[in-house]
Amino acid sequence: MKQGVLLRYRQFLPITPKTPMITLGEGDTPLVRSQRLEKEIGCGELYFKLEGCNPTGSFKDRGMVVAVAKAVEGGSRAIMCASTGNTSASAAAYGARFGLETLVIVPRAGIALGKLAQALAYGAKIISIDGSFDDALSLVRALTQRYPITVVNSINPHRIEGQKTAAFEIVDALGDAPDYLFIPVGNAGNITAYWKGFLEYQRAGRSKSTPGMMGFQAEGAAPIVQGRVIEEPRTVASAIRIGNPASWKGAVAARDESGGRIDSVSDEEILSAYRLLGSSEGIFGEPASAASVAGLVKVARQGLELKGKKVVCIITGSGLKDPDTAVEIAQPPAELPADIAAIEKSLGLV
Ligand code: F0G
Numbered sequence: 196m197k198q199g200v201l202l203r204y205r206q207f208l209p210i211t212p213k214t215p216m217i218t219l220g221e222g223d224t225p226l227v228r229s230q231r232l233e234k235e236i237g238c239g240e241l242y243f244k245l246e247g248c249n250p251t252g253s254f255k256d257r258g259m260v261v262a263v264a265k266a267v268e269g270g271s272r273a274i275m276c277a278s279t280g281n282t283s284a285s286a287a288a289y290g291a292r293f294g295l296e297t298l299v300i301v302p303r304a305g306i307a308l309g310k311l312a313q314a315l316a317y318g319a320k321i322i323s324i325d326g327s328f329d330d331a332l333s334l335v336r337a338l339t340q341r342y343p344i345t346v347v348n349s350i351n352p353h354r355i356e357g358q359k360t361a362a363f364e365i366v367d368a369l370g371d372a373p374d375y376l377f378i379p380v381g382n383a384g385n386i387t388a389y390w391k392g393f394l395e396y397q398r399a400g401r402s403k404s405t406p407g408m409m410g411f412q413a414e415g416a417a418p419i420v421q422g423r424v425i426e427e428p429r430t431v432a433s434a435i436r437i438g439n440p441a442s443w444k445g446a447v448a449a450r451d452e453s454g455g456r457i458d459s460v461s462d463e464e465i466l467s468a469y470r471l472l473g474s475s476e477g478i479f480g481e482p483a484s485a486a487s488v489a490g491l492v493k494v495a496r497q498g499l500e501l502k503g504k505k506v507v508c509i510i511t512g513s514g515l516k517d518p519d520t521a522v523e524i525a526q527p528p529a530e531l532p533a534d535i536a537a538i539e540k541s542l543g544l545v
Contacts, residue, residue, distance in 0.1 A: 197223055200257050201264060204360045207395060208261060209353065214268050217293050221256035222360055224248045226368045226507070231475045236492065238501035242373070243478055243488075244365060247513030251313060254385060254511050255285035257361060258354030263289040265353045266345040273298060273344045277331035279381065279434045280310030281512055286347050287317035298344065300324055300331040305433040307481070307517035327428065328382075329439045349384025350441050358385055362392025365507055366402045373406045374504040379486035379511055380410040380419065380446055380457060381435035387445030389509075390453060406507070408455035410446055411490035413483075417459035419446055431462045431520060434483035434512060460489040466524055468492060472510070479514030479521075487511075 199218025225245045233241035246254035273296040276286045283299040290297030297319040339346040393405040413430030425438035468489035472478045487508040531537045539545045
């Protein structure tokens with residue numbers, strides 16, 4: 196049975212005797228070695244951390260379990276978040292299971308179908324606004340100040356606490372920190388959390404080193420790279436379609452303190468990495484997740500020395516969450532009669 200994040204890493208988390216040790220089986224996700232890309236780009240060892248294997252299909256569950264446990268501990272009755280989809284799916288699941296009402300505000304354009312389906316299935320109250328994620332987050336900030344509702348976006352520090360446990364797992368699996376960690380950046384909570392985790396583990400003597408933090412935004416939604424708020428962010432990777440990240444400063448600190456980079460990748464590069472992951476590694480991540488791999492391919496092309504280096508790419512969410520994109524960019528299946536000769540011909544068997 197899976198322990199869950201709270202129990203496994205309790206000495207690193209803000210747990211009191213009153214904190215309910217809840218879990219849906221989050222964390223302990225696979226770290227799998229690359230079969231092809233590692234050789235293609237010539238790095239020492241390349242691993243993918245499959246965060247889509249969490250209970251609601253994304254890394255958000257690690258932070259949500261802590262945020263919800265602390266909300267329950269504090270006597271809260273309701274939680275609220277803005278979301279491009281995954282946070283709302285996770286909040287709705289943990290809210291439903293642990294007796295909290297879940298209120299969600301999402302941008303009307305660009306929440307992937309699977310994520311909406313999840314929030315609906317878990318019984319959240321969902322409001323879809325004619326605005327961006329950034330607008331939704333401003334509304335959530337205002338509403339949670341006005342009413343006794345706990346915000347569970349990553350502006351809630353308990354989210355960051357939970358998410359840092361993914362860094363612990365990587366060090367536990369590899370025996371030390373990798374040389375580089377590649378990660379998509381949207382609202383920038385996750386890169387902030389990983390960096391916190393790597394630092395804390397090093398301080399606790401669990402690792403000797405810390406990785407260079409390599410964060411990637413989508414080109415049309417790259418406020419940190421451009422150094423300005425993007426009013427109308429655009430990208431196929433709807434999860435990271437964010438123009439004014441809440442943890443902007445945390446991401447910049449992670450980059451600068453770790454000697455890493457924050458750069459952008461185009462939608463074309465994201466989709467090419469998305470296809471490559473699926474068809475040559477057997478890993479179906481959502482488009483935003485592919486930004487980490489697109490970033491690795493980009494810096495390898497630019498000549499970053501990767502020989503002998505250990506690299507981890509975070510695959511933040513499952514590809515099943517966004518079936519529309521998967522189907523849209525693929526060759527449609529061949530439609531044939533139920534006839535063996537036609538099938539043989541179509542498959543090139545004869
Ligand atoms: N990858 C996926 C699959 C995400 O859902 C997100 C963020 C990110 C990467 C970026 O992480 O925001 O911590 O920098 N999704 C949020 C949401 C915004 O509402 O689900 P970040």
